[in-house]
Structures are given as C-alpha cells and as structure tokens.
Amino acid sequence: MFSRNGNRCAYVICVLSSLVFIGFCVNLASAAPRKAAYIYQEIKAISKRLKHQKKQEDLEKLVEKSSDFVAAHPAYKRVDEVYYLLGNALVQLARVEEGITVFEKVIKEYPEARYVERCLLDLGLAHDKLGNHDAADRAYQKLIDHPKYGSRSQAKFAKRILEQNKTERKGELPKPPGAILNPRGWIGKPALDFQVTDVKGEELSLEEYRGQVVLLDFWATWCGPCITEIPNVKKAYEKYKDQKFQIIGISLDRSMKPLTAYIDKKELGWLHYWDKSRQVSTLYKVRGIPSTFLIDGEGTIRKTNLRGHALEHAVADLVKENLARAVGKKEDVAPQ
Secondary structure: OHHHHHHHHHHHHHHHHHHHHHHHHHHHHHHHHHHHHHHHHHHHHHHHHHHHOOOHHHHHHHHHHHHHHHHHOOOOOOHHHHHHHHHHHHHHOOOHHHHHHHHHHHHHHOOOOOOHHHHHHHHHHHHHHOOOHHHHHHHHHHHHOOOOOOOOHHHHHHHHHHOOOHHHOOOOOOOOOOOOOOOOOOOOOEOOOOEEEOOOOOEEEOHHHOOOEEEEEEEOOOOHHHHHHHHHHHHHHHHHOOOOEEEEEEEOOOOHHHHHHHHHHHOOOOEEEEOOOOHHHHHOOOOOOOEEEEEOOOOEEEEEOOOHHHHHHHHHHHHHHHHHHHHHHHHHOOOO
C-alpha cells in the first residue's frame, strides 16, 4: 500500500515537473517574438523622428539598432523593412557602399518582400550618388520590370530618373507623387543675377556676393517641408558663415508679416527677400518648394535640391574648394 502511494506521488511529481518545464519553454519561445516586436517599435520610433528632423545621433542609433536587429531576428515578419531603414540611414551618413550592400542583400534574400520595391529604387539612387550610373540603370530597370512592383509609384520614379541625362543624376530622392522637380540643366550653368530690396529695406543682389559660396533657398513659412529643413539650413549657416558662405532666403509667403515674425522667432541670421511679385522665383523657374541652388565662388550653380546631411556635406566641400581657390589666387598675384 505504501509502495503504491509512493509510486503515485512520484508519478504526479513527474507530470507536474514536465508541465512546468513545458510552460517554461513556451514562455521562453514566446518571449523572443515579443522582444523582437518591442525592438522593432523602437526602430520605427527613431525613423519617425528622423522624418521631422535629421539628427546625426539618431541616424547612428538607427544604424546600430537595425544592424543588431537583422542579425538577431532574420526571420522576423518585417525584417525587410528594418533592412531598408538600415540601408537608407547608411546612405544618409555618407556610408553609401555599406548601404548598397544592405539593399542588395534584401533584393537577393527576400525577393518578394514588401520593401524590395524601395530597396531597388534606393539602390539605384545610391549608385547614382557614387557616379555608378550603369549599375544604377540596372537597378531602376529591374524595378520597372518587376512582376509585382513594376506598375507602382517607385517604378514610376525610376522611369523618370532614367529619362534624365546621366550626368545630371546626383542620387537625390525624388519628390512624392504630384510634386514638380526643379527644371533640368541648371547644374554647371551661371547663376542668374537679380537686384531686389531685402526685408530690412536694403539693396540686395547676387552679384555682390561673387567670391563666396551662396545658397539660394526658396521657401515659405506655410510650407511644412520647408520648415522641416530650416534646422539643417541654420546649422550649415552657423558653421560656415565666417568662411565665405552666405545664404539668401527667397520667401514665397503671401505677406511679409509671417515671414519677418518667423525670422525673428527662429533667429535666422542670413539674408532674406520676400518675393512678392515672384521676380526671382520666376527667374529660376521654381515651381515647387523647398528648392535650393548652391552656387560656387565663380558664380556657377553646382548643386540643386539639397536636403538634410547632403546640404551640409555639399556646403562643406564647396567652402573648402572656394577657400583653396582664394589662396591660390593670392599666391598668383604675390610680388616676385
């Protein structure tokens, strides 16, 4: 009798132990997806912040978290999106070759995934940024010919890019559907001079800043994307204003009052002109804002439609080039 009860107790203990162990394994197995989902939401939150304001630290954090995520959770249902965000952030950090590697991995290993469409477009843009236009063409064409995504908006962007002259392609993201890109052909041409009166009532012309790098920034206070870019513009101005760099803001506001109020509130210290009659915007054929023209010290337009970190990098390069040219000219005229 004692032996039978003892065996029964041992059996019950064994069953209960098994159930506890199974429960532990189930909890352990379900914890991994929950952790992945939590990290995914963190990555999305960083990406959302970057849409409103590009910050170096956020881009670097996105790269770090996304890299760890794709390594730890390669089978996660939205891993293709995380790969895309990783590649895009790398390109924005000027780590273009690394971004290309990420895009190519998604296209190869997840050929039917949702974000393959965007990866193909951004792969082409990244190659264009490096001047690898033939490789860019292959990526664009692959997107256009894709059986699943060939008729969607990204493929339409790819078609528009392929219609451009290769030498004009700078790897810049196209605007959303319905937006109008700046006219082609400005890059490499002389900037057009204008004589106007700025918001302070003083005479202003582009020609008087010959010898300096100048950013023409067409914008308005009612333009959401323009306001989003203001911190980037201000950062570039504060960093290079003492190195022969000037900004001329061309406002398309409906009246001067909101313009001057915003300038004062945000302490925008560069030159400003209210283009009430659309004199300057018509001269430069501007049909959509924000729109920028970066002009070198010789008065030649070198870049257009710069955004985010691309703006600061372009300004830095041109300021450096301009200062070197100025030093060279001084040496040429030095007494023998």
